[in-house]
Amino acid sequence: MFSKKITLVKFLLSFTLLIATFGTTFAQDAAEGETLFKNNCAACHASTDEVLVGPGLKGISERRPIEWIVKWVHNPQAVIASGDKYANDLYNKFNKAAMTPYPNFSEDQIKGIIAYIDASNAAPAAPAAGAAPAADGAAAPAAQSSGGMMEVLLLGLLIIMVLVLIALLSIVNTLGKITQDPAAAAETPLMQRISANLKELAANSAVKTGILVLALLLGGKATIDAAYGVGIHQGYAPEQPIKFSHKLHAGQYQINCNYCHTGVYSGKGGNVPSANICMNCHNAIKRESPEIQKIYTALENDEPIQWVRVHNLPDLAYFNHSQHTNVGGLECKNCHGEIEKMEVVEQRSSLTMGWCIDCHRQTDVNAKGNAYYDKLVEIHNKDSKTPLKVQNIGGLECSKCHY
Structure with missing residues (x-):
């Protein structure tokens, strides 16, 4: 009877390891998929139902089979040319805007992106953007709810796996002792024997070494992740000194970006608008607004408005706006997302070197x-x-x- 119990425990141990391995692999795939999505897809697609340049991707794994998705990501124009009804309907719905192909993405990478999309939609909704930054106004990486969920899931699975391993090893050890000396084992309650075995395992040098190695691996991963995140402010949406709505100005009133950001088509930088540009309209429009009064105050005191910069490349990187917008013919939304739909502007793209290089390879x-x-x-x-x-x-x- 005891040998059967030991066999059952060993089966449960193997099953637990299998589940933990599967869960860990899923979490890792989703974590890699998150990086790929944010570096390559987020400028045109939301992982939710929100429509940006292209459709929202929530539920894409239910709408289309993985084989179709892989073909579409690798070469969308070929899928459209094949006469695929779904592809052509999508192409026509979004004004025949051509999607950038990603032929270098492997099937596993595409599955990782889908795993991230599914996981992010299963997670609780992220807090609204626009939270105030640190007191010194320095850009800080915004909390990524889905990324945090992946880390917590991975850590939780590892901890559960270790605890289950310890518990099962204790049970196997206890049952082994029972089979060796049933009479002596009967004198001691089962839970007491299990407790003694757990203490024995806790004092075991091999177990201590395993826990230490696991802690070092987790600490190392956290350190590497933090290092890779240095200087990346994706999702950053600072509170501005004047509550300016791009959704109202660029969206509802369709004011061209170049009207306020005068260098966007002709200069290296996009230029932060001066108060004089604001006054071209607001010397007569909504003068009584408390926010507009802040502009008048700045002009009366001959002080510039202290706008908080959202998109900021390091000084070691040269970027020319006119080269991309005027010569290259790129739209602002290629890098900045759909600004005309943002009440509070946030950094939608990662703006990392890898993100720029991928664009140069595909454009x-x-x-x-x-x-x-x-x-x-x-x-x-x-x-x-x-x-x-x-x-x-x-x-x-x-x-x-x-x-």
Whole structure:
């Protein structure tokens, strides 16, 4: 009878290890998928129902089979050209906006992105953006609820696995002693024997070493994750000195970005608007508003408005707005997300070097109607059947961005 119990315990141990391994793998896939999603997809897609440049991706794993999703991510134009009804309906619904293909993504990476989307929708809703930053106004990484959930899930599974292993080893040890000396074991209550075995295991040097190694691994992972997060402010949405609504101005009234950010098409930077630009309208519109009165106060005191910068690249990186918006023909939402729908502006993209490099690898050069590129396109087309990408004209050279 006891041998059967030991066999059952061993089965439960194996089953627990299997479940823990599966759960850990799922958590790791979702964590990797989160990074891929935020670096490549978040500028155009939300992981919820919200429609940005493209459709919200909540429930995508239920709407389409994984084989279809993989083909679509690898080459959306090929799926559309094949006559697929769902793909063509989607293409037409979003004004025939071409999605960037990601042929280098493996099937496991795409599954990881889907796992992140499913996990983020299963998590409690994140708090509303716009929380005030630290008192010194320094940009701090916003809490990522889904990312935190993945970390907690992974840590929880590891802790449960260790506790179950210890408990099962104690039970196996107790049952083994019972089979060796049933008479002596009968004199001691079962729970007391299990408790004694647990204490014995706790004093075991191998168990202590295992717990120490596990703690070091978790601590090392937390340190590496924190190091990778240095300087990444994705989700940052500071409170501004004047509650300016981009949703109202850029969305409802459709004021072009260039009207306020005057250098966005012609200069290196987008320029923070001066109070004089605000007064072009507000010298007559809503003058009684408390927020507009703050502009009048700044002008009367001859003081600039202390706007809090949201998007900020490190000084070691060179970025030219006009090169991307004017020459490249990119829309502001490619990097900033749909600003016209934001009441409080937040940093939607990670703006990391990897994020920029991926864009250079995948973006076609806007060569149409620009004679500057005619010779380059001609030379490129002799050796390649793929469109001329930014990486083909030096977009991956270090000196282009780090001078």
